[in-house]
Amino acid sequence: MKNMKRIILILMSIALVLLSLTACGKSPEVSDTTPSGPEQPEAQSYNIGICQLVQHEALDAATKGFRDALTDKLGDKVKFDEQNANGEPDISATICNQFVSSGVDLIMANATPALQAAQTSTNKIPILGTSVTDYGTALDIDDWTGKTGKNISGTSDLAPxxxxxxxxxxxxxxxxxxxxxxxxxxxxxxxxxxxxxxxxxxxxxxxxxxxxxxxxxxxxxxxxxxxxxxxxxxxxxxxxxxxxxxxxxxxxxxxxxxxxxxxxxxxxxxxxxxxxISYYDLGYTTGEMAYEILVNGKDPATMEIRYAPKFxxxxxxxxxxxxxxxxxxxxxxx
Amino acid sequence: MELIAYFLSLKPLNLLSALPGNIVQGIIWGIMALGVFITFRLLNFADLTVDGTFAAGGAVTVVLILAGIPAPIALAIATIVGLLGGLVTGFLHTILGIPDILAGILTQISFWSINLLVLDGANRAVNVDKYHLIVSLRNISSSIVTMLVFAAVLVSILYWYFGTEQGSAIRATGNNPQMVKAQGINIDFMKVLALGLSNCLVAFSGGLMSQFQGFADIKMGQGAIVIGLAAVIIGEVIGDALIGKYMNFYIKLVFVVLGGVIYYFVIGLVMWLRMPTDLLKLFTASVVAIFLAIPYLKAKTNNSFVFANKGGAQKNA
Incomplete structure (x- = not known):
C-alpha cells in the first residue's frame, strides 16, 4: 500500500516535471525557425488565434468556414490556435491574453464576449469577429458607420x-x-x-x-x-x-x-x-477578409462589416x- | 514521432509571456476567493449568493462607467450593491429561517433578473479606448501593480479586522455557535455581517473583472463559486505544503489569493498545451487535482507514524 502511494506520487511528479521540462527543452528549436522567415517572404506562415465562446452548432460552423477559407487560400502556410471558452465569458479574456502575448498575426473572435475580450486585449493585432449581430453595441462605439475605424472588422449574422x-x-x-x-x-x-x-x-x-x-x-x-x-x-x-x-x-x-x-x-x-443564413458561409466570408488583411495588407479599420452572402x-x-x-x-x- | 513534433511545436516563451495576464486575472479571482473564504471557512456557511453578486458587481460598474461616473466611484458603488446582496441572504437565513444554501440560491437567482435590468440586456461593453479603467487586459503591466496593491491592502484590512473583537466573534460563530451564544453574542448579527462583508469582496472583484475584460455579461458569475472554492482549497493545500505549521492567519489569506493565481496559471497552461478545446475543463480539473494530491501524498509518506511503522516492521522481522 505504502509503495503504491509512493509510486503514484513519483508518477505524478514525473508528469509535472515532464511538463516543465518540455517547457525548457525546445527554446533552440524556436530560434531555429524564426530566422528562416524573413529570407523568403513568399513562404511566410501566418499564426491565427481563434477564440470561440462556446461549443454550439452555429458557432462551430462559422469557425469551420473560417478555417476552410484560409486553408483553401494559404494551404499549410496558415496555422490555427483554436481555443474555446466553454461558455465562460471571462475565459475568453484568458484566451485573448494568450494570443496577444504569443504574438499571433490575427485574432478571430467568434461571438460577442469573445470579440469584446479581443478588443480589450489589443489595439494593434487585427481582429475579425463573426456571429456578432450588432458591432456598434458590442464594441461600445457611438456613431456606428459600418466600419470600426480601428483594428477590428468582421461579419454580422444579422438576418435582414x-x-x-x-x-x-x-x-x-x-x-x-x-x-x-x-x-x-x-x-x-x-x-x-x-x-x-x-x-x-x-x-x-x-x-x-x-x-x-x-x-x-x-x-x-x-x-x-x-x-x-x-x-x-x-x-x-x-x-x-x-x-x-x-x-x-x-x-x-x-x-x-x-x-x-x-x-x-x-x-x-x-x-x-x-x-x-449559413454560418459556414459567414465564417468563410470572415476567412476571406482575413486573407485580405494578412496577404494584401488591408487595414481592418477601413473594411466594412460584411453580412451573410445570401439569404x-x-x-x-x-x-x-x-x-x-x-x-x-x-x-x-x- | 507525432508526439515529439507536438512537443516541439509548443513555445515555452509564450507560456511565460502570457503569465502576467494570467496573474492579474488570478488576483482578481483571488479577491473573490477571499470573500468565499470568509463564508465557507470562517463562518462555515455555504453561501451561493456569490454567483449573483459577482455578476452584479460587474454590471453595476460597467453601467456606471458608461454613465460617466469615474471608475473608482463606480467600483465603490458596486461594492455596496454586493453588501446589499449579502445582507439579503443573511435576512433570508436568519430572520426567515431559510437554510443557508437555499437562501444563497434565492438571492443568486434574483440577481439574474436584477442584473438584466441593470445592464438593460445581457451584455454591455466598456471600451478601454474611451474610459479610464482601473485595470485592463490592454495595460497588463500597470494592472499587475494595481492588483498587487489592492490584494495587499485587502489582505491587511481583513487580517486586522478578524483580529478585532467583532472579527473574532465572527470566527468564533463559525467554530462554535453554542459557545458564542453563551458569551452573549448575537450570532445572527455576526452571520449577516460576515455575509455582507464577503459579498462586498465578491462584487468588488466582479467590478474589477468587468473592467479587465472590457465588458459585463449576464453569465460572468456563473460558476464563480466553483472557481472561488478551488482557489481557497488550492491556496490552503499549497500553503500547508510550503509553510506547514508556521502558517498564520495573514499568510493563510495571502495563499487564498495565490490560489486564484495558480488556478488561472493552470488554465493558461492547458491552453498553451493546445489540448483539444472541448476537453479544457477536464484537463484543468486534472491538473488542479495533481496540484492538490502531491502535498497530501507527500505528507502521508513523511508522516511520523509511517516511519514508526517501518521501524517497527524492521524490528519485528
Missing part, C-alpha cells in the same frame, strides 16, 4: 429582419397577434426582438415579447406565448437553438405556426418557414402539410 417580417406577413396576412420568444441572457436576441417588433407593428400586428432565463423556465414561457398568440417568431437565439424540441412539443399540438430566424431553429422547432427562403414541408399552408415556388424545402 425587415425581410423576415415581410415573409411572416406574406404567409400569415390574417393573423393578429405575434409572440416573440427569446432568452433574456442573449444580447443579440434582444436586439432582433426590438427591430422586428417595429417592423411587425408597422404592418399592423400586435406584438408581445416573452423572455425566459434558461432552459428550465422555457417550457412555462413557451406555453404562455403559444396560448396567447396566432403566430410565434423565434429569433436566432442560442438557447432556443439548443432547446427547440421543447417549443415544438407545445406549438404543434396547439396548432400555432412558427417562423424562425434561422434554419437550424426552424427545423428543430417545427417551424413553418425561415429566411436562412434563402426555406420551408418545412411536413409542417406546412399539417397546417395546410401552400407557399410560393421561391421557397426551398428544408
Amino acid at each position: 429582419l425587415d425581410q423576415q417580417a415581410a415573409m411572416l406577413h406574406e404567409i400569415f396576412p390574417d393573423a393578429h397577434k405575434v409572440g416573440i420568444i427569446y432568452c433574456s441572457a442573449e444580447p443579440n436576441s434582444k436586439y432582433q426582438d426590438k427591430v422586428i417588433t417595429e417592423h411587425l407593428t408597422d404592418m399592423g400586428y400586435s406584438v408581445k415579447s416573452y423572455t425566459f432565463s434558461d432552459s428550465n423556465d422555457l417550457q412555462t414561457v413557451a406555453k404562455a406565448a403559444i396560448s396567447e398568440n396566432d403566430v410565434i417568431y423565434l429569433p436566432t437565439d442560442n438557447t432556443i437553438a439548443s432547446n427547440a424540441e421543447i417549443i415544438k412539443n407545445i406549438a404543434l399540438p396547439a396548432k400555432v405556426p412558427i417562423i424562425a430566424g434561422e434554419e437550424g431553429i426552424c427545423s428543430a422547432s417545427g417551424g413553418v418557414a425561415t429566411l436562412s 434563402t427562403k426555406k420551408y418545412n414541408p411536413d409542417i406546412c402539410d399539417t397546417f395546410g399552408i401552400t407557399l410560393p415556388d421561391e421557397y426551398e424545402a428544408l
Whole structure:
C-alpha cells in the first residue's frame, strides 16, 4: 500500500516535471525557425488565434468556414490556435491574453464576449469577429458607420429582419397577434426582438415579447406565448437553438405556426418557414477578409462589416402539410 | 514521432509571456476567493449568493462607467450593491429561517433578473479606448501593480479586522455557535455581517473583472463559486505544503489569493498545451487535482507514524 502511494506520487511528479521540462527543452528549436522567415517572404506562415465562446452548432460552423477559407487560400502556410471558452465569458479574456502575448498575426473572435475580450486585449493585432449581430453595441462605439475605424472588422449574422417580417406577413396576412420568444441572457436576441417588433407593428400586428432565463423556465414561457398568440417568431437565439424540441412539443399540438430566424431553429422547432443564413458561409466570408488583411495588407479599420452572402427562403414541408399552408415556388424545402 | 513534433511545436516563451495576464486575472479571482473564504471557512456557511453578486458587481460598474461616473466611484458603488446582496441572504437565513444554501440560491437567482435590468440586456461593453479603467487586459503591466496593491491592502484590512473583537466573534460563530451564544453574542448579527462583508469582496472583484475584460455579461458569475472554492482549497493545500505549521492567519489569506493565481496559471497552461478545446475543463480539473494530491501524498509518506511503522516492521522481522 505504502509503495503504491509512493509510486503514484513519483508518477505524478514525473508528469509535472515532464511538463516543465518540455517547457525548457525546445527554446533552440524556436530560434531555429524564426530566422528562416524573413529570407523568403513568399513562404511566410501566418499564426491565427481563434477564440470561440462556446461549443454550439452555429458557432462551430462559422469557425469551420473560417478555417476552410484560409486553408483553401494559404494551404499549410496558415496555422490555427483554436481555443474555446466553454461558455465562460471571462475565459475568453484568458484566451485573448494568450494570443496577444504569443504574438499571433490575427485574432478571430467568434461571438460577442469573445470579440469584446479581443478588443480589450489589443489595439494593434487585427481582429475579425463573426456571429456578432450588432458591432456598434458590442464594441461600445457611438456613431456606428459600418466600419470600426480601428483594428477590428468582421461579419454580422444579422438576418435582414425587415425581410423576415415581410415573409411572416406574406404567409400569415390574417393573423393578429405575434409572440416573440427569446432568452433574456442573449444580447443579440434582444436586439432582433426590438427591430422586428417595429417592423411587425408597422404592418399592423400586435406584438408581445416573452423572455425566459434558461432552459428550465422555457417550457412555462413557451406555453404562455403559444396560448396567447396566432403566430410565434423565434429569433436566432442560442438557447432556443439548443432547446427547440421543447417549443415544438407545445406549438404543434396547439396548432400555432412558427417562423424562425434561422434554419437550424426552424427545423428543430417545427417551424413553418425561415429566411436562412449559413454560418459556414459567414465564417468563410470572415476567412476571406482575413486573407485580405494578412496577404494584401488591408487595414481592418477601413473594411466594412460584411453580412451573410445570401439569404434563402426555406420551408418545412411536413409542417406546412399539417397546417395546410401552400407557399410560393421561391421557397426551398428544408 | 507525432508526439515529439507536438512537443516541439509548443513555445515555452509564450507560456511565460502570457503569465502576467494570467496573474492579474488570478488576483482578481483571488479577491473573490477571499470573500468565499470568509463564508465557507470562517463562518462555515455555504453561501451561493456569490454567483449573483459577482455578476452584479460587474454590471453595476460597467453601467456606471458608461454613465460617466469615474471608475473608482463606480467600483465603490458596486461594492455596496454586493453588501446589499449579502445582507439579503443573511435576512433570508436568519430572520426567515431559510437554510443557508437555499437562501444563497434565492438571492443568486434574483440577481439574474436584477442584473438584466441593470445592464438593460445581457451584455454591455466598456471600451478601454474611451474610459479610464482601473485595470485592463490592454495595460497588463500597470494592472499587475494595481492588483498587487489592492490584494495587499485587502489582505491587511481583513487580517486586522478578524483580529478585532467583532472579527473574532465572527470566527468564533463559525467554530462554535453554542459557545458564542453563551458569551452573549448575537450570532445572527455576526452571520449577516460576515455575509455582507464577503459579498462586498465578491462584487468588488466582479467590478474589477468587468473592467479587465472590457465588458459585463449576464453569465460572468456563473460558476464563480466553483472557481472561488478551488482557489481557497488550492491556496490552503499549497500553503500547508510550503509553510506547514508556521502558517498564520495573514499568510493563510495571502495563499487564498495565490490560489486564484495558480488556478488561472493552470488554465493558461492547458491552453498553451493546445489540448483539444472541448476537453479544457477536464484537463484543468486534472491538473488542479495533481496540484492538490502531491502535498497530501507527500505528507502521508513523511508522516511520523509511517516511519514508526517501518521501524517497527524492521524490528519485528
